[in-house]
Amino acid sequence: MLGCLTTWIGRKFDIPSLIHPGRRLYRRMVQTAGDQRAARDEAARQTLREQEAAADAEAAQDGTDGIADGVERPAAKVPASTNPEVSEGEHVSGFQFEEVASEMEQAANQYDPENAMEILAMVEGLPAALTSVANVMKILAERSDSEFPLEKEVADGFNDIFGALMSAVAVAEDMGPLFRQAHEQDIARHEDPRNGTEAEKGWNV
Known part of the structure; x- marks a missing residue:
């Protein structure tokens, strides 16, 4: 306005x-x-x-400063390598089968079963255990033939060990039935006790 x-x-x-x-x-x-x-x-x-x-x-x-001047240095001397030195002729392997086998041997020496039924369970597990050991030789045979820089004779040697161990597996498969046959009455007292487990203990000597 x-x-x-x-x-x-x-x-x-x-x-x-x-x-x-x-x-x-x-x-x-x-x-x-x-x-x-x-x-x-x-x-x-x-x-x-x-x-x-x-x-x-x-x-x-x-850019004009020296690179070395900008690098931090540790107060103590750093060793050139942290890997342990291996003397000439000494071989370190990631697969030491002999150590595992030695542990199994020690376990067998220290084995202290609580009763015979525990032994039966161990015996009936032998075929599977020996098959696993045999498979180790089978794997070594296959890899020696296809991966490792080894002659075919070496792979054949692993195959022979595999065959021998599988023969042991066949024997182990007979151990379970043999054990049960030899201790049929003793096993029956545990697997089919008369009037219960406590009553069956009356036959224990």
Whole structure:
């Protein structure tokens, strides 16, 4: 409303400064805002240029320093290798079958069953145990023939051992029935006790 009034007065009395004062004010505000924005942009660009220059100077300084000066060194002397030394002629294997076999031998020497039924369970498990041992030789035979840098005769040797062990498996399979036949009455007292296990203990000597 004020702008309309001043515009009418300005035109009536030919005073240009009173004509459309709002438009002139708007243009002045826009120009001022533009000037301020340009000043801010220039200040930001100047700050960015200064930061880039500082970064370039720091990078150049780092490049002139010796690499060895920037490497941290331990206080104590570090050994060249942590691997144990192996004397000439000594071979370290990841598969030491003799150690496993020795442990089985020691277990047999120390075996102290609680009763004969435990021995029966062990006997009936022999075929599976010996089959596992035989399979070790079978695997070695197959890998010696296809993977290891060995002659065919070596693979054949492992195969012969495998065959011999499988013959032992066949004998072991007869051990369970033989054990049960030889101790039929004793086993019956445990597997089918008369009037319960406690009553059957009356026959124990």
